[in-house]
Amino acid sequence: MLFRDAFKTATxxxxxxxxxxxxxxxxxxIGIASVIILMSIGQSAQGLILGQVESIGSNLIIIIPGAPAxxxxxxxxxxxxxxxxSLQQRDVDALSREPSIDYAVPEVxxxxxxxxxxxxxxxGFTGSTxxxxxxxxxxxxxxxxxxTKSDVDSANHVVVIGPDLAKTLFGPNVNPVDKVIRLKxxxxxxxxxxxxxxxxxxxxxxxxxxxxxxxxxxxxxLGINYFNVIVVQANAQYDSAFVKSRVGFILEQDHGxxxxxxxxxxxxxxxxxxxxxxxxxxxxxxxxxxxASISLIVGGIGIMNIMxxxxxxxxxxxxxxxxxxxxxxxxxxxxxxxxxLLTLFxxxxxIAAGAAVVGLVYLGISVFxxxxxxxxxxxxxxxxxxxxxxxxxxxxxxxxxxxxxGKKNPIDALRYE
Numbered sequence: 001m002l003f004r005d006a007f008k009t010a011t012x013x014x015x016x017x018x019x020x021x022x023x024x025x026x027x028x029x030i031g032i033a034s035v036i037i038l039m040s041i042g043q044s045a046q047g048l049i050l051g052q053v054e055s056i057g058s059n060l061i062i063i064i065p066g067a068p069a070x071x072x073x074x075x076x077x078x079x080x081x082x083x084x085x086s087l088q089q090r091d092v093d094a095l096s097r098e099p100s101i102d103y104a105v106p107e108v109x110x111x112x113x114x115x116x117x118x119x120x121x122x123x124g125f126t127g128s129t130x131x132x133x134x135x136x137x138x139x140x141x142x143x144x145x146x147x148t149k150s151d152v153d154s155a156n157h158v159v160v161i162g163p164d165l166a167k168t169l170f171g172p173n174v175n176p177v178d179k180v181i182r183l184k185x186x187x188x189x190x191x192x193x194x195x196x197x198x199x200x201x202x203x204x205x206x207x208x209x210x211x212x213x214x215x216x217x218x219x220x221x222l223g224i225n226y227f228n229v230i231v232v233q234a235n236a237q238y239d240s241a242f243v244k245s246r247v248g249f250i251l252e253q254d255h256g257x258x259x260x261x262x263x264x265x266x267x268x269x270x271x272x273x274x275x276x277x278x279x280x281x282x283x284x285x286x287x288x289x290x291x292a293s294i295s296l297i298v299g300g301i302g303i304m305n306i307m308x309x310x311x312x313x314x315x316x317x318x319x320x321x322x323x324x325x326x327x328x329x330x331x332x333x334x335x336x337x338x339x340x341l342l343t344l345f346x347x348x349x350x351i352a353a354g355a356a357v358v359g360l361v362y363l364g365i366s367v368f369x370x371x372x373x374x375x376x377x378x379x380x381x382x383x384x385x386x387x388x389x390x391x392x393x394x395x396x397x398x399x400x401x402x403x404x405x406g407k408k409n410p411i412d413a414l415r416y417e
Contacts, residue, residue, distance in 0.1 A: 011341070024306045025346035027299025028393065032350025033357065035389075036382045040358040042285030043377040046278065059234035060135070060270045061244055063087065063251070065226070068266045085226040086255065086264040092230060094254050100238040100246055103131045106227040108217050112184035114210060116169040123165060125183060125210040127217020133160075135233050138206070144177040144192030147213055155215040159183070160192040164207030184221050188212060240269045300393040303342055336399065343393050351383055 065084035087106070095104035108127040113120055126132070133139045133146045147158050159181070161169075166176045176190045196206060218224055234243035244267055251265055252258075321331065355378060362376040 020306065021342060024303055025342050025349065027302040028343050028346030029299075029350040029353060031294075031297075031299045032347045032389070033354040035385060036351060036354025036378075037357050037361075038288040038291075039285060039379055039382040039385075040354070040377050041361065042281065042288060043379050044362075044375055046281035046285065047375050047377060059236060059240055059243075061232040061234060061240065061247055062268045062270075063091075063230040063232065063247065064266045064268070065228070065264065066266055067263060084264070085224075087227040087230055088225070089227075091251060091254055092227075094250050095230070095232060095247065098246055098250060100235050100243045101232055102235050103135050103231075103233040105129055105131045105135050105231045105233075106214060107132065107229045107231065108214060108222055108224065109228050110184075110217065110222050112221065113182075114165070114169065115182040116179065119169045121165070121168055121208075123208050123210055124205075125159075125212065125217065125221070127212050127214040127221070129214055132211060132231075135231055138194055138196075138209075140195040141192040142195045143175060144190070146192050147211075152213040152215055155213060155219065157186065157188045157212075157216060158191045159188040159210055159212045160194060161190060161211075162194050162205070162207040162209040163196070164205075165210065166190075166193045168208075183210065183212075186216075186220055188216075240271060244269050297393075299346070300343070300396065303339055303393070336395065339399075340391060340395060344387070344391055347387050347389070347391070351387070354382075 065086045089106070092104045092106050095101055105128055109124060110127075111122065111124045114123050114125075129152050130147060130149045139146065141160065142163060144160075146160050147156070150156075151158055161176065169181065170176045170179060176193055179190050180187050181190060182188070194206060194209065232243070232247060234240050247267055248260070248263070251267075252260065252263065255264060257263060358378055359376070
């Protein structure tokens with residue numbers, strides 16, 4: 001029998017039992033759609049996370065107190081809540097003298113109740129220098145201005161706040177500039193509102209950010225003389241790897257460290273952070289896709305069961321076809337084509353359904369939270385994977401029923417009731 005004739009026969013057989021064919025394909029449709037949705041959402045999330053890290057500025061090097069972590073996915077001691085006082089003002093001064101460094105910006109962080117009138121919210125706050133806004137790519141304000149070096153040197157009680165916090169404290173139609181708020185029972189005058197909100201790098205809520213001169217934050221709110229982090233922006237003329245090595249050398253000299261294995265600080269470049277986050281999100285995406293692929297196996301088993309039932313129901317048909325000259329191969333081809341067609345049609349429908357869900361997710365997020373910056377991602381690799389897996393599933397799970405049909409004895413098949 002020609003392949004064309006086998007294809008027509010298989011198609012007519014599937015059309016004869018439309019409802020059974022649709023129910024048989026359902027498992028494959030759900031499996032392929034799940035793989036596409038998870039891979040697409042995973043890629044969109046990866047782009048969002050990496051974009052947030054890149055948005056904080058370029059050529060950045062992050063210095064955290066505490067020895068470097070041993071494992072790739074481990075965090076330094078300071079990131080685990082252990083108080084380490086190794087980063088001091090002398091480190092910032094030494095780094096600022098390095099020609100390959102444009103900015104060395106110290107930061108301290110804390111949390112407290114922000115109060116204005118009857119409004120009271122608990123938010124995190126950041127104390128830093130005037131260069132914080134340049135390095136963090138937050139120099140634009142919608143109202144007012146950012147604080148200056150003079151404000152830092154004079155320890156002026158001024159703050160710049162995020163747009164979401166401004167609405168929460170003062171209402172949507174009130175100008176917050178020159179209003180006085182209280183943070184941990186210390187009064188501050190609002191001098192500016194950041195232009196953009198949303199979630200920034202490392203999960204920082206820019207919309208509710210509170211930034212003040214580091215001198216005030218250290219002495220009056222936290223009572224410390226060290227820094228939680230130092231952010232260095234490398235000069236664009238220098239390679240970030242070179243600047244990272246210079247930062248390490250300067251800090252080792254400043255801390256009197258002769259053995260690099262005993263560093264009391266951790267240095268990460270923006271490339272290091274992007275690479276780590278990219279690896280983590282890729283692994284998570286593959287893990288989710290692997291879980292979704294389990295439904296493909298279930299769908300394949302469903303197809304095999306239905307095909308076995310079909311072989312039993314069509315025993316007399318098989319016997320009749322063999323009696324008029326059909327070979328074992330002809331019968332095997334017909335049932336195998338039926339199985340592959342079921343999975344391929346199911347795969348195509350699953351791809352369409354997955355694309356529709358991904359589009360709806362994108363539209364929903366764009367409408368309800370446009371500031372999030374969620375990008376539409378529909379990786380071609382997921383489509384190729386869906387088609388390949390569905391085709392392989394059709395062959396793998398259809399081969400046994402097809403072989404069983406092809407091996408039937410025509411005399412016994414004709415006698416079957």
